[in-house]
Amino acid sequence: MSELNKIALKIVSPGKGILAADESTGTMTKRLESVNVKSNEENRLEFRSALFSSKSMSNCIGGVILYDETIKQNYNEKSIPELISETGAVPGIKVDTGAKKLARSNDEKITEGLDGLRERLKNYYDLGARFTKWRAVYLISEKYPSKLAINVNAHALARYASLVQEAGMVPIVEPEVLMDGNHSVQDCFNKTSEVIKKCFDELIFQKVDLKSILLKPNMILPGSKSNQKITSEEIAELTIKCLINSVPGEVPGITFLSGGQSELEATKNLNTINKHNKSKFVMTYSYGRALQQSALKHWSKDIKDIEGTQKIFDHRANMCSLASMGKWVEEVDKD
Numbered sequence: 562m563s564e565l566n567k568i569a570l571k572i573v574s575p576g577k578g579i580l581a582a583d584e585s586t587g588t589m590t591k592r593l594e595s596v597n598v599k600s601n602e603e604n605r606l607e608f609r610s611a612l613f614s615s616k617s618m619s620n621c622i623g624g625v626i627l628y629d630e631t632i633k634q635n636y637n638e639k640s641i642p643e644l645i646s647e648t649g650a651v652p653g654i655k656v657d658t659g660a661k662k663l664a665r666s667n668d669e670k671i672t673e674g675l676d677g678l679r680e681r682l683k684n685y686y687d688l689g690a691r692f693t694k695w696r697a698v699y700l701i702s703e704k705y706p707s708k709l710a711i712n713v714n715a716h717a718l719a720r721y722a723s724l725v726q727e728a729g730m731v732p733i734v735e736p737e738v739l740m741d742g743n744h745s746v747q748d749c750f751n752k753t754s755e756v757i758k759k760c761f762d763e764l765i766f767q768k769v770d771l772k773s774i775l776l777k778p779n780m781i782l783p784g785s786k787s788n789q790k791i792t793s794e795e796i797a798e799l800t801i802k803c804l805i806n807s808v809p810g811e812v813p814g815i816t817f818l819s820g821g822q823s824e825l826e827a828t829k830n831l832n833t834i835n836k837h838n839k840s841k842f843v844m845t846y847s848y849g850r851a852l853q854q855s856a857l858k859h860w861s862k863d864i865k866d867i868e869g870t871q872k873i874f875d876h877r878a879n880m881c882s883l884a885s886m887g888k889w890v891e892e893v894d895k896d
């Protein structure tokens with residue numbers, strides 16, 4: 562077993578998943594301002610370090626994805642990667658520089674960040690990162706995602722993954738087919754399958770070691786503006802089918818994004834997926850909003866109440882952990 566494969570397996574060990582805390586400053590500012598908290602470096606650190614020092618870190622969180630600002634911060638005289646490593650979780654870092662307008666397309670995007678990546682990776686390794694993340698985003702409509710967007714993003718994801726393995730870290734490959742739109746669940750299934758297959762064609766072509774990556778896909782869901790009603794069982798069935806058909810068996814783990822689902826939806830769907838998952842893929846979470854939303858809401862009411870904030874985060878993390886093993890029991894929606 563290679564060192565990188567061991568890191569990947571450690572991140573997705575039983576009952577564990579990933580806390581995605583890699584919001585860029587722009588996104589974090591939107592999140593904080595939506596709950597009337599000023600977005601400054603101090604507040605961003607205060608909230609994030611509250612999560613990283615929560616009790617559930619040691620039994621529910623296998624890895625934390627950080628943003629450039631956070632990986633360089635200290636809290637109580639410890640660096641953030643140290644704080645995370647002490648809980649047993651692996652520190653990770655988002656290394657793309659964002660999704661930008663794709664030339665020759667009106668609405669689609671290409672994720673940037675390859676220039677100078679080799680040097681940045683070395684620096685992140687020295688800061689303690691042992692895994693990384695790069696997210697490509699795809700729209701669904703009649704004509705999207707275009708072949709152009711599918712091909713160029715797959716190419717960039719593979720170039721990124723190859724450089725990351727060279728630097729001694731595990732790349733998370735995140736092709737996110739967005740939930741926005743009025744498309745059907747079948748459209749989501751077809752387009753997501755096409756996107757993921759193309760990613761693996763490129764990863765294989767560029768000689769990426771598939772045993773040492775993690776895939777971070779969306780679940781198969783109807784568009785957020787479609788009126789299609791679908792059960793959690795159907796979501797699970799289509800999601801598993803899509804992944805079994807598109808992901809090579811060597812990949813050690815699938816870590817879903819929540820993608821705008823509520824905390825409860827993301828937990829319930831992950832649980833149903835794991836109840837039905839007969840494949841050898843580990844299927845767990847790499848949630849941003851679905852792990853942080855309620856904790857952020859609580860914290861915003863009194864930013865000194867770290868204990869209360871941690872209690873709420875711990876609850877969510879424990880629910881996701883149970884869902885990653887198919888052992889979650891329905892919760893009452895308190896909102």
Ligand code: 5MM
Pocket residue numbers: 581582583584585586587588589626659696737818819820821847848849850851
């Ligand atoms: C945490 O948010 C990440 C995106 O940040 P930027 O858009 O600011 O770069 C995002 O990539 C995230 O890691 C995944 O989408 C999963 O987050 P959700 O909230 O969809 O689970």
